[in-house]
Amino acid sequence: MFMAPHLKFSKYPDGVPSAVTPEVRRFLEDHGVPQAVLTIFRAVDGPFVPSCAGLGYSVNGVTIGYSREDDEICISSDTGQVLLLASWSPAAPLVVNRDIAAFVDSLAMLNGMLPLYGIDRDLDVSEAAADRLRFELRRLDATSTEDPNGFWSAFLDDVAVGDYPGK
Known part of the structure; x- marks a missing residue:
């Protein structure tokens, strides 16, 4: 993992929905995600099932934060990818990173x-x-x-x- 001495992390030892793999659960419990980076990402208080409200798809996984546009950023349980549920892309989510470790790095x-x-x-x-x-x-x-x-x-x-x- 990339070292981040000046970042504060949100860890989720007690509240990761069951919709994730054991590896993702351990990562969120042990490492977590940065609380905020510039305006492009801010972590949620506790992961939750993606809402996909107004979008033409659903995602099996957990939401871990929001983008600068207030769109959900989630981890897909099916692929392990970090996805952006972009309001400007109602047909499909956008791939942010290959997995949670790459996103945090x-x-x-x-x-x-x-x-x-x-x-x-x-x-x-x-x-x-x-x-x-x-x-x-x-x-x-x-x-x-x-x-x-x-x-x-x-x-x-x-x-x-x-x-x-x-x-």
Whole structure:
């Protein structure tokens, strides 16, 4: 696992729904997920069965957090993948990462790279930061950036245009 000394984690020793594999249950109980990373992820107080309200599909698994758009981020019990139940993708969930460990490692890696650039950044600097982050995400999990409209790709687009300056 990626080291994340400045991240606070939410662990769930007593409240993981039975809809997950024993491996995922142990991960959530022992390691947990970051409480929050920038505006792109915030953990739930306790995992719950995905609602899929207004979406044209259902997911067997548990919701572990929310995206910046307040869409659920969950772990599929069928595939082990971390999925985004994106309001703009009502036909199918979007794959965020291949599994919960890759998702947590990706968030920790991002947190360790902060600030991505200074407040006085220009487009070249912000694009270079997005390229560095894309390289690291792909190194951790090649599936993370496969979907050009997915969770990580959308975030990288925002990084590239300067939406995440540091102090």
